[in-house]
Amino acid sequence: MSIREWPVAERPRERLLQCGAASLSDAELLAVFLRTGVAGKSAVDLARCLLKKFGGLRALMEADMSTFLGELGLGPAKYTQLQAVMEIGRRHLAETIEREPALCSPAAVRRYLKAMLRHESSEAFACLFLDTKQRPLGFEILFRGSIDSARVYPREVVKRSLAHNAAALILCHNHPSGVPEPSQADLHMTLQLKEALGLVEVRVLDHIIIGDGEPLSMVEHGWLKA
Structure with a gap:
């Protein structure tokens, strides 16, 4: 079933907006990042499969490009987006440190x-x-x-x-x-x-x-x- 067919309160994106990102599971957060699934799998289903295959969120995020691109539903665009998101996080932390007196x-x-x-x-x-x-x-x-x-x-x-x-x-x-x-x-x-x-x-x-x-x-x- 497509996520669009889920009750609104159960959709990851809507729950994130209503309750905050911390309320989502690893699979749901990854599904928001993926945006779409593949044939026969919703974004959440695909996210769960990827987390199981890689052994967790950190292993997926730290995978090299060739390993990342070898998975169904993960292409060059997703890889570059993920690297950008990770770098944004690091720079956010750096600016937080720099603002400290x-x-x-x-x-x-x-x-x-x-x-x-x-x-x-x-x-x-x-x-x-x-x-x-x-x-x-x-x-x-x-x-x-x-x-x-x-x-x-x-x-x-x-x-x-x-x-x-x-x-x-x-x-x-x-x-x-x-x-x-x-x-x-x-x-x-x-x-x-x-x-x-x-x-x-x-x-x-x-x-x-x-x-x-x-x-x-x-x-x-x-x-x-x-």
């Missing part, structure tokens, strides 16, 4: 860092540069590595900190495995960077590790003193 919302910072790095298929190391009042100056991915590690050079981190005229920064990297626990190499690298940045009077406020679930803070776990 200072980093008074650690949860917002972590959401932003997770949005910027969780989709990376290999390990990436980044910095959020801050001024003397802990207001964001910029975010940069400085190094990318294999799925196991990224080679991080303290000299380059110092160089980019000086280029931003940063007074402090938050280090961040992702674990593609989904497990945010730091390795001994992560801890050693963090202390190296803190020491190198200290020589140019740039404070390391935290090192956030992005995996599945809540990002991990080295400061909160006692592995780093800000």
